Amino acid sequence: MTIEYNEDYLMLSGIQHFRFCERQWALIHVEGQWNENRLTFEGRLIHERADDPFRVETLGERFVSRSVPVVSHRLKLYGVADVVEFIKSSEGGARIADREGLWTPYPIEYKHGQPKSDDCDLIQLCAQAMCLEEMLGVKVTEGAMYYYKIRRRLKIVFDSAVRAAVADAAERMRLSFLSGVTPKALYTKKCENCSLIDICLPKSARGDKAVEKYMEGIFER
Numbered sequence: 161m162t163i164e165y166n167e168d169y170l171m172l173s174g175i176q177h178f179r180f181c182e183r184q185w186a187l188i189h190v191e192g193q194w195n196e197n198r199l200t201f202e203g204r205l206i207h208e209r210a211d212d213p214f215r216v217e218t219l220g221e222r223f224v225s226r227s228v229p230v231v232s233h234r235l236k237l238y239g240v241a242d243v244v245e246f247i248k249s250s251e252g253g254a255r256i257a258d259r260e261g262l263w264t265p266y267p268i269e270y271k272h273g274q275p276k277s278d279d280c281d282l283i284q285l286c287a288q289a290m291c292l293e294e295m296l297g298v299k300v301t302e303g304a305m306y307y308y309k310i311r312r313r314l315k316i317v318f319d320s321a322v323r324a325a326v327a328d329a330a331e332r333m334r335l336s337f338l339s340g341v342t343p344k345a346l347y348t349k350k351c352e353n354c355s356l357i358d359i360c361l362p363k364s365a366r367g368d369k370a371v372e373k374y375m376e377g378i379f380e381r
């Protein structure tokens with residue numbers, strides 16, 4: 161499957177970075193830096209296993225597509241969904257080429273580790289669902305996250321609050337991208353799990369601020 165998008169569209173996968181830390185997103189997607197740590201490496205291996213575009217499995221009343229290209233012209237986002245299950249439905253589903261009947265898409269995202277306390281993964285999955293809705297003209301009300309550490313699927317419901325959060329993040333990403341300004345570092349606990357900590361140097365950045373203030377004080381005298 162191929163999709164068309166304009167060159168000013170942003171990568172959907174960036175929405176999880178943006179939600180985690182706007183500076184991290186800007187470093188990766190605006191400045192183009194990427195530093196691989198153990199967490200991102202494990203994540204990539206998992207994606208390599210899940211991403212096989214030629215693999216379509218049929219399991220009775222459902223079939224599974226992998227590495228599905230997705231786009232939303234409303235959100236101006238494009239990307240690839242790890243796995244989309246299509247479930248046969250009597251009404252409300254989409255027509256799919258070479259298949260009889262109607263099919264409701266059910267996106268599944270694979271992640272290393274375990275469920276997080278923030279909503280970054282959920283936002284990314286919901287963005288995929290919103291793309292599929294727009295592309296196929298159907299409602300996608302649910303999907304799932306699969307976490308390798310707990311080896312379990314967790315059902316995710318795409319309610320109006322999470323949809324609004326996706327739309328808000330997509331809009332703010334756009335504005336931030338157009339501004340070209342990388343937000344300043346602010347050290348928090350989550351920095352310890354950030355793949356860019358050695359590039360971002362959030363503790364020294366805070367230190368730099370103190371130096372900056374000190375220097376301003378000298379010149380004001």
Ligand code: SF4
Nearest residue numbers: 181184351354357360
């Ligand atoms: S180290 Fe902290 S402030 Fe810097 S990009 Fe990562 S999460 Fe953001």
